[in-house]
Amino acid sequence: MIAFLGDLLTVVAVSAGLVFFLAGTVGLLRFPDTLTRLHALTKADTLGLGLIVLGLLPRAASARAGLKMVCIWLLILLAGASVSQLIAREARREGPKA
Amino acid sequence: MPGILDFGLAALMLGMAGWTIVARKNLAAVMGFVVYGLLLALVWLRLGAPDVALTEAAIGGGLSGVLLLSAAERLRDTAPTAHRIGGAGRLAAAALSAAIAAGIATAFVSLPEPAPTLAPAAQANGGATGLGNPVTSVLMAFRAMDTMLEKVVLLLALVGVWSLARDQCWGGRPGPRHRADPRGPLAFLARVLVPIGIVVGLYVFWTGADEPGGAFQGGTLLAAMWLLTMMAGLADAPPTRRRRLRLALVAGPAVFLLVGLGGLLLGDAFLAYPVAFAKPLILAIEIAMTLTIAVTLGLVMAGVPERDEAE
Numbered sequence: 001m002i003a004f005l006g007d008l009l010t011v012v013a014v015s016a017g018l019v020f021f022l023a024g025t026v027g028l029l030r031f032p033d034t035l036t037r038l039h040a041l042t043k044a045d046t047l048g049l050g051l052i053v054l055g056l057l058p059r060a061a062s063a064r065a066g067l068k069m070v071c072i073w074l075l076i077l078l079a080g081a082s083v084s085q086l087i088a089r090e091a092r093r094e095g096p097k098a
Numbered sequence: 099m100p101g102i103l104d105f106g107l108a109a110l111m112l113g114m115a116g117w118t119i120v121a122r123k124n125l126a127a128v129m130g131f132v133v134y135g136l137l138l139a140l141v142w143l144r145l146g147a148p149d150v151a152l153t154e155a156a157i158g159g160g161l162s163g164v165l166l167l168s169a170a171e172r173l174r175d176t177a178p179t180a181h182r183i184g185g186a187g188r189l190a191a192a193a194l195s196a197a198i199a200a201g202i203a204t205a206f207v208s209l210p211e212p213a214p215t216l217a218p219a220a221q222a223n224g225g226a227t228g229l230g231n232p233v234t235s236v237l238m239a240f241r242a243m244d245t246m247l248e249k250v251v252l253l254l255a256l257v258g259v260w261s262l263a264r265d266q267c268w269g270g271r272p273g274p275r276h277r278a279d280p281r282g283p284l285a286f287l288a289r290v291l292v293p294i295g296i297v298v299g300l301y302v303f304w305t306g307a308d309e310p311g312g313a314f315q316g317g318t319l320l321a322a323m324w325l326l327t328m329m330a331g332l333a334d335a336p337p338t339r340r341r342r343l344r345l346a347l348v349a350g351p352a353v354f355l356l357v358g359l360g361g362l363l364l365g366d367a368f369l370a371y372p373v374a375f376a377k378p379l380i381l382a383i384e385i386a387m388t389l390t391i392a393v394t395l396g397l398v399m400a401g402v403p404e405r406d407e408a409e
Contacts, residue, residue: 078290085283 006058013055020048034091038084045080049073104144111137124170131166135159148310149233152302156318164325164399228377230308237312238380242369246354249387252394253347260338263403269339270406272397278331288330295323303388307377313384317391324396335400343393350390354383 020043027040053073060066114137118130135158142151183191220232220240227235237245263270278284303316327333336343354369357379361370371379 075291075294078287082283082287082291089283 009058010055013051015055017048017051017055020044020051024048035088038088038091042080042084046077049076107137107141107144111141124173125167128163128166128170132159132163135163149231149312149315152310152315153318156315156322160322161318161395161399168399168401226373226376227371227380229380231306231310231312233310234306234312234380238383239371239376242354242358246351246358246369249351249354249390252391252398253351256347256394256398259398259402267403267406269337270403271337272335272403273328273401274404275334276329276331278329280331284330285332288326288332292323292327295319295326299323299392303384306384307381313387314391317388318395320388320392321395321399324392325399328396328400335397338397338403343397346389346393347397348390350383350387353386357383 024040024042024044027043028037031037031040050073053069056069057066060069111134114130114134118127118134121127121130136155138158139151139155142148142154217232220236223240224230224232224235227239229235229238260268260272299316299319301316302311302319303313304311306312306316324333328335338344357371358369362368365372
């Protein structure tokens with residue numbers, strides 16, 4: 001029963017994460033300007049990756065491995081959010097059509 | 099057996115390489131090169147070479163990327179047609195590159211099966227160094243000469259960068275003074291990420307004895323963290339005339355040389371470690387090397403001395 005619930009969580013969360021990645025990629029390719037493209041992209045690497053990590057947690061070999069995955073997600077959250085802010089500032093300074 | 103992931107990775111790499119070559123803008127080409135480097139790191143990982151993958155990600159993707167980015171940034175203001183290579187020059191470059199690629203491919207295809215390898219010998223003698231990671235054993239003991247000369251080459255690269263300084267700036271602080279909004283995202287990133295990055299860098303260096311990692315990868319991470327604090331304006335680059343800085347720059351090769359000469363005097367050969375002290379000696383060299391690599395790479399990325407201010 002516990003194993004089944006773990007598998008269910010994996011399937012649901014990883015699928016939801018992939019949906020965010022797909023949406024983020026489509027947005028990156030289709031949206032008209034830098035700010036909206038960034039908006040689409042950051043959904044993929046924050047929420048999408050978070051859901052995938054959540055889905056993979058039941059399959060982690062040990063608590064340590066699971067903790068490592070969570071740490072990686074937190075670091076990517078930090079880096080992704082900061083870098084997208086920096087790119088957005090640069091884009092706003094250079095004008096709307098950057 | 100290569101799977102769909104490997105084929106996808108190979109196709110992506112070829113596409114990225116082609117895109118990097120045909121990209122019209124310098125900045126786009128550099129971005130392509132960085133992505134190419136990160137993909138290459140994944141390829142090394144798939145080939146079971148995590149040590150090479152770490153180095154490729156740190157040096158090929160990160161460090162070269164930063165250097166090329168700053169070069170592209172400097173070239174942006176110059177006229178793009180100033181030094182355009184003509185059609186004949188481009189053809190010659192393409193022919194040379196193709197010939198080199200064909201040569202490497204021929205050499206690779208004509209390797210005997212199984213390919214000659216020293217891996218079993220390195221694995222079998224790993225115990226002599228007291229290290230669990232055979233790659234570190236090779237780098238620090240079996241082919242220590244190469245590793246030492248690599249560090250000297252790094253130092254020469256830094257001398258090359260510094261030699262571009264104008265006379266009155268010799269010994270001054272490298273690069274422009276970076277100023278960033280102290281409450282902005284870059285300063286925030288530098289404040290939060292740098293402590294974590296320093297711990298990870300030291301861990302990568304320390305774990306290199308038994309797991310993938312080592313002085314080069316750890317040192318590169320430390321250099322990147324230093325550069326981040328400089329770019330965020332939290333710390334200024336030190337004046338390059340400072341004595342302690344220069345001592346840090348030569349520490350790695352100097353300790354390596356001392357240990358090597360000690361081997362010549364007390365042991366069998368240059369860089370021969372007495373087996374009982376192999377691990378502590380290697381550790382001492384690695385500590386000095388990590389310091390030197392971090393400082394050297396940080397200063398290479400910080401750039402040419404441009405400011406001569408009173409300290």
